Amino acid sequence: MFRKRLTVALGTLACAALLQGGVSLWALQAAGDKVYRGRVASDVLAGFLELYGTKQRLRAWLSQSLLGAPVAPQLREQLQSEMAATLDRLDAMAVLAAELDGDRGALQAEHRQRQEDLRVLHQSLDELRIAMASVQPQPPNDSSVALWSEITRVFDVSQGRDLRSLLDRNIAREKAAVARDRAAADSSLALVRTLALGAATSLALAAALLALYFARALRQPLEELSTGVEALQRGELQHRIPAHRHDEFSRFAQRVNAMAGEIAHHREREVEARHRLEDLVQARTAELQDALQTLRQLEARRRQLFADISHELRTPTTVIRGEADIALRGQDKPAGYYQGAMQRIVGAAQQLGGVIDDLLTMARTDIDTLALHREPLSVAAPLQEAVEQAQTLGLEHRVQVEYTASAEDWRLLGDAQRLRQLFTLLLHNAVRYSHFAGVVQVQASCVADASGAALWQLHVIDRGIGISADDLPRVFERNFRGENARLHRTDGSGLGLGLPIAAMLTRAHGGHIEIDSQPGQGTKVSLRLPLLVEPVYEHTDR
Structure with missing residues (x-):
């Protein structure tokens, strides 16, 4: 249960981090597109300004030619080529701008107007090439004034449209486009900053909330486990850790409680075995003491027995030796005397034989065998x-x-x-x-x-x-x-x-x-x- 909650929390944080990364990537892509679109608009504006400047230089060349000032014919061709190249670039950038804006309806009319204006400018350049081809440097006269007026008209009007206002309008439009794209780029960058700050703040807040939650959730079970382990360390094997929750800590507490019960059971059996061993040792000690006492008694009896044996053997042997000595001492004695002595010797010998029989019997290890x-x-x-x-x-x-x-x-x-x-x-x-x-x-x-x-x-x-x-x-x-x-x-x-x-x-x-x-x-x-x-x-x- 607790593992599942921890996994869900970490997974949520990971998803939030991935979402933040995705949003930031999208915002950066959008800001990049806006910046690129602004650069294209700036290039278009620069193209129109360059076209306008080149046209003014061509107008100045014509003025100098009509006024009889020394001019270079190659400059006219160069300026016309530059205007053509500028128009070609403007065509390409107009197409690119239309592609970047996509299908936004508000800008379709602007793109169509831009392309129409560029078409008119191309046509004007062609007309200007034809008109400028017939111009030859002359001294000033009335015909020069008429020619200047005609050429000026070609410079300023094409297909009934005022080229100066057309260029001014295009320049103003491109300036507005540049300003608009710059504002969009700034807005995208601001959005990126806002999203990054919001995502970071959200993740930090989520992490703090999760840390607070897990700290509170972990405090009680960890304290219970710590208290239980300390109790078991002190030898309080009857202590039990609360296991009323349905999570990993409760399962761990149940295992610790089971281990404590098993240790207590083993300790009880150890105490019982020690008591039995002590009883057995006491019993064996008592038996050894009894055996020692018995050995002491046997030793005392053995000493007494040896004393008795010495006495019992000494008495009949003394009688036999004494009777024999008396019978053999001195002169010969009557037969009756010898017969009495022999009878006394026989009695003593019988007594000695009885003692010997008793000793032989005692010498056996066990009479029962x-x-x-x-x-x-x-x-x-x-x-x-x-x-x-x-x-x-x-x-x-x-x-x-x-x-x-x-x-x-x-x-x-x-x-x-x-x-x-x-x-x-x-x-x-x-x-x-x-x-x-x-x-x-x-x-x-x-x-x-x-x-x-x-x-x-x-x-x-x-x-x-x-x-x-x-x-x-x-x-x-x-x-x-x-x-x-x-x-x-x-x-x-x-x-x-x-x-x-x-x-x-x-x-x-x-x-x-x-x-x-x-x-x-x-x-x-x-x-x-x-x-x-x-x-x-x-x-x-x-």
Whole structure:
């Protein structure tokens, strides 16, 4: 819209300039024609004046000839030739004047009169040539006077018309024509000046009006665009430039507004992405801090483990070396003495073997990745073997292990060696942390979970030292031993690996293990493993 108005305004100025040029060209052409016509009229006037002067000179020559003054006959011929040439020029200029005036009716009579007069003058010249041919220079007498009168009459009258008045009339007419053409030329030049001044004034006024119009029309949209750009430069992306008009500025404002909206959208997404990144960094930082804390805890446990390993390995090796030294020291001793020493050495060696087994197990990168050879089997045999080992261990601590084998053949999918290791860990842990002359009860049964799936359940119950509420959540952590356990087993072989290994073996068999304990009252360990067959003997909510 605004581009169209600007194009129309500039086109109008161009047309006005072209019109001014055309008018000026026409006025200059008209003025040139008038000036040329005035020059032709001036030449005609000059021709008549020259004709008049030549005729007067010829008259003077005749006067001198008739009065007997010495004259040159060649001068007469020369003057007559000049008059003829002047008349020929006047004929040509009369035709040119008629052509320049065109078909203007007011001047047609003038041109016809001029041509008629020129015809008379031609005729007069011819008559004058004939009359002048007979003139011979003579002394003055009466006949000369008569001849002068006759010749004068020929000079002044032709075809009954007074040549002097004819020449005077033509001279006056040509003077009037010259004055008229000069006035027309002056008028044309004045018109040219007026037109040029008017056109220049009109163009200047039109240009000023257009400049004023476009200045007023451009001021508001340019101010709005400038204000909008400054707002966007300050970061005020919600600012919008008014776009209510139907012109190029409104379309540009719409594009700027769209750009501002897109930038604001990108900034919002950038802020969201930055917040998400900050949250992610915080989360990762928290995870790293947790990992660092875990590493610190692991390092502390590692140091404690090395201390425990040193203590656990030092105790049985010291016992073995001490018993051997005593047995070998001095004289020979009775066989019973040696047998007792060997039994004590065997016990210490068993204790050392248990420690070594725990260390080998701990050396594995992940107990969950232990290779299991799972196959359908009866759980009674591994359990019976584990109970017998626990009963042997219980003899050393005066702890009784009570177990009544069931007649049911419970079968499950598992690794017999790993199951025996699992049961042994639970039973040995119960025996070691029971009081002197205590009792450990082993109970096996078949239960069903909430979904009705059959589970084999094992309870290991002791009346030992128990576990405190603070230590109970950590009993399945590697290398963890509660304060009560350390105080109870100051010479024990536990490295805090029994229950963590038991939990991993349970998960490897798809089972579940949990511990319920009260300090000073004992501990109950419950183990559940999935059965292959599903006879339901009793139900539990767990």
